[in-house]
Amino acid sequence: MNKSELGxxxxxxxxxxxxxxxxxxxxxxxxxxxxxxxxxxxxxGSIVKFDGEIAISTDSFVVSxxxxxxxxxxxxxxxxxxxxVAMCGxxxxxxxxxxxxxxxxxxxxxxxIVNSVKRAADNSGVLIITGDTKVVERGKxxxxxxxxxxxxxxxxxxxxxxxxxxxxxxxxxSGLIAQHGMAIMSQREGLEFESTIESDxxxxxxxxxDLLDKFGNKIHLFRDPTRGGLASxxxxxxxxxxxxxxxxxxxxPLEKQVAAACEILGLDPMYVANEGVFxxxxxxNVADAVVETMQNNxxxxxxxxxxxxxxEHPNKVVMQSLVGGKRIVSPLIGEQLxxxx
Amino acid sequence: xxxxxxxxxxxxTKKYLDEIHRIATRNWNIMEICGGQTHSLVxxxxxxxxxxxxxxxxxxxxxxxxxxxxxxxxAIELLSNNVIVCSYGDMIRVPGSKKSLLEAKAGGGDLRxxxxxxxxxxxxxxxxxxxxxxxxxGFETTAPANALSVLHAEKEGITxxxxxxxxxxxxxxxxxxxDDELCNIDAFLGAGHVCAIMGTQEYLPLVKKYKIxxxxxxxxxxxxxQGIYMAVKxxxxxxxxxxxxxxxxxxxxxxxxxxxxxKKVFQVGDREWRGIGEIPNSGYVIxxxxxxxxxxxxxxxxxxxxxxxxxxxxxxxLRGIKxxxxxxxxxxxxxxxxxxxxxxxxSEGACAAYYNFSDNLISS
Numbered sequence: 001m002n003k004s005e006l007g008x009x010x011x012x013x014x015x016x017x018x019x020x021x022x023x024x025x026x027x028x029x030x031x032x033x034x035x036x037x038x039x040x041x042x043x044x045g046s047i048v049k050f051d052g053e054i055a056i057s058t059d060s061f062v063v064s065x066x067x068x069x070x071x072x073x074x075x076x077x078x079x080x081x082x083x084x085v086a087m088c089g090x091x092x093x094x095x096x097x098x099x100x101x102x103x104x105x106x107x108x109x110x111x112x113i114v115n116s117v118k119r120a121a122d123n124s125g126v127l128i129i130t131g132d133t134k135v136v137e138r139g140k141x142x143x144x145x146x147x148x149x150x151x152x153x154x155x156x157x158x159x160x161x162x163x164x165x166x167x168x169x170x171x172x173x174s175g176l177i178a179q180h181g182m183a184i185m186s187q188r189e190g191l192e193f194e195s196t197i198e199s200d201x202x203x204x205x206x207x208x209x210d211l212l213d214k215f216g217n218k219i220h221l222f223r224d225p226t227r228g229g230l231a232s233x234x235x236x237x238x239x240x241x242x243x244x245x246x247x248x249x250x251x252x253p254l255e256k257q258v259a260a261a262c263e264i265l266g267l268d269p270m271y272v273a274n275e276g277v278f279x280x281x282x283x284x285n286v287a288d289a290v291v292e293t294m295q296n297n298x299x300x301x302x303x304x305x306x307x308x309x310x311x312e313h314p315n316k317v318v319m320q321s322l323v324g325g326k327r328i329v330s331p332l333i334g335e336q337l338x339x340x341x
Numbered sequence: 342x343x344x345x346x347x348x349x350x351x352x353x354t355k356k357y358l359d360e361i362h363r364i365a366t367r368n369w370n371i372m373e374i375c376g377g378q379t380h381s382l383v384x385x386x387x388x389x390x391x392x393x394x395x396x397x398x399x400x401x402x403x404x405x406x407x408x409x410x411x412x413x414x415x416a417i418e419l420l421s422n423n424v425i426v427c428s429y430g431d432m433i434r435v436p437g438s439k440k441s442l443l444e445a446k447a448g449g450g451d452l453r454x455x456x457x458x459x460x461x462x463x464x465x466x467x468x469x470x471x472x473x474x475x476x477x478x479g480f481e482t483t484a485p486a487n488a489l490s491v492l493h494a495e496k497e498g499i500t501x502x503x504x505x506x507x508x509x510x511x512x513x514x515x516x517x518x519x520d521d522e523l524c525n526i527d528a529f530l531g532a533g534h535v536c537a538i539m540g541t542q543e544y545l546p547l548v549k550k551y552k553i554x555x556x557x558x559x560x561x562x563x564x565x566x567q568g569i570y571m572a573v574k575x576x577x578x579x580x581x582x583x584x585x586x587x588x589x590x591x592x593x594x595x596x597x598x599x600x601x602x603x604k605k606v607f608q609v610g611d612r613e614w615r616g617i618g619e620i621p622n623s624g625y626v627i628x629x630x631x632x633x634x635x636x637x638x639x640x641x642x643x644x645x646x647x648x649x650x651x652x653x654x655x656x657x658x659l660r661g662i663k664x665x666x667x668x669x670x671x672x673x674x675x676x677x678x679x680x681x682x683x684x685x686x687x688s689e690g691a692c693a694a695y696y697n698f699s700d701n702l703i704s705s
Binding site for chain 1: 345349350351354355383384385386387388389390430434443456562563566677678696697698
């Protein structure tokens with residue numbers, strides 16, 4: 001998209017007015033890109049049909065910078081919500097897509113983001129069926145915020161609930177942790193450091209679907225450890241199920257470069273955000289097969305079984321350290337703050 | 342990973358732990374000075390691997406913990422006067438007398454979290470119409486970078502930059518702890534990174550005067566267990582010497598370039614330690630020649646005072662007299678999300694380390 005097609009090279013307040021400028025933006029970028037029978041009705045919303053139970057999940061995306069190594073806010077907004085729906089044991093089908101754009105965003109950047117949304121939606125097999133675009137004054141946003149809501153059909157074999165978790169269940173992580181958070185951190189203003197760490201943003205819905213096809217209700221819980229990292233999600237689970245969780249530090253998949261960046265910045269990778277990683281808590285007798293299935297899928301090559309659910313120390317996650325000691329893994333309180341020295 | 346995985350090796354660590362178990366015949370109290378060491382001991386679960394006879398006492402070497410309350414109030418006052426305040430990360434959640442820097446930021450203050458004070462000088466250069474202050478706290482470790490930022494600003498002719506300095510020094514704090522009549526410390530693990538700057542020489546007088554072993558120690562699990570082993574060995578053999586476990590980093594005379602930069606900008610002066618009080622000649626103050634870079638003088642915030650919360654026993658914790666879980670507020674009214682005192686905030690603070698990582702100390 002360039003100036004000659006839309007008449008502007010940046011988004012301005014007029015594009016959110018609801019008038020012809022808005023229509024122009026929608027026609028030339030949004031409808032043109034997504035082009036499906038639901039959206040083409042150009043109605044206030046869309047009517048869709050589901051046969052069974054529906055899983056719904058919503059998420060807002062405010063990441064800064066909006067373009068980062070390994071992705072941008074557009075695909076993040078799709079993958080994040082697609083994965084949340086998948087974590088419910090569902091097959092994502094439809095997404096809503098709402099933009100809040102700060103005036104002054106380059107049309108080129110907006111177009112790149114929209115194209116990226118489209119690519120990610122296609123990769124996940126979901127359709128964008130409704131949406132919204134608002135423009136706010138300069139200084140009242142941060143370039144662009146995106147909200148997506150996902151709708152999915154619950155897999156017929158799925159029975160995902162923390163209530164199903166039993167003592168002895170195995171805890172499996174689908175990939176290298178802390179990649180996304182450290183990729184963002186390496187490009188954040190004032191903190192730039194040279195690295196080739198890339199965000200792990202991706203959709204995991206097909207892998208989840210495979211697991212449900214093969215292992216059905218022997219999979220007790222899926223969770224994606226996004227903000228707050230692996231530590232916070234495991235702590236939440238331990239509290240929710242009133243049981244203990246024990247994990248081994250030497251089993252946690254962590255790439256060397258990410259580990260080094262965390263060391264330098266004084267951050268604990270257990271608390272750093274992930275995007276394309278999920279946790280599966282499964283019955284012990286299928287754990288090896290689950291790990292094998294996951295490792296054979298490109299989205300789960302680095303899958304590892306990191307621990308199990310225990311009777312001891314209910315509500316707490318305990319980590320066996322590399323040197324054989326034990327420590328509590330507590331949830332993140334506020335933002336993780338780098339240490340002075 | 343080079344220089345990390347080797348020092349987190351299970352077998353090598355176990356070898357020293359076994360040796361400590363073998364040689365310890367009496368009860369020994371060993372204080373690790375540095376908060377980074379406390380953090381590592383607790384995070385790696387080393388405390389429970391030590392014999393009961395060897396008790397680690399957590400020292401005052403957490404920069405966030407010993408920064409006086411009034412200094413946080415001063416930084417908050419600067420924020421409310423439209424000054425850009427730059428700070429290291431873990432300083433921002435420490436409660437001042439009314440609020441923390443983080444809350445002041447939410448209230449509209451322009452607070453920036455940085456890893457280096459040199460970045461603050463760049464911010465000053467980019468914002469010539471604003472005043473920029475770096476919250477320069479820490480021990481001898483952070484002093485060179487903070488001093489360098491002042492020299493950098495001077496060289497670049499930047500006049501809208503200054504530092505709110507509260508630098509404290511390790512040896513006078515050790516002396517104050519040893520002079521305390523309640524002191525029960527038998528040996529020290531010296532703070533490795535402080536010594537990387539300052540060298541080891543200034544600890545010799547302490548060893549001689551107090552007849553106490555000091556082992557300069559690093560921060561990885563293997564460093565710590567080796568340092569503890571060396572200290573226990575000295576105690577058991579009734580020796581009191583200065584030893585350097587962290588020789589791969591710490592040299593006898595330290596880092597001369599860094600010391601020169603410190604001496605150019607700072608001079609030794611009296612300093613107040615949070616929870617401990619004023620210790621003579623225990624910190625760095627900005628030399629007269631660089632007074633225009635001293636935020637306390639520049640903004641007339643020098644007379645702000647702030648009383649400590651009387652429920653907080655941080656002073657006794659920092660002097661090693663009590664352990665965090667011996668505090669009646671620990672884990673109850675005082676938690677990392679609602680800290681009464683600084684040791685519960687910083688990840689290097691003994692209270693936060695206990696709360697976050699230590700299983701048997703958290704009330705279920």
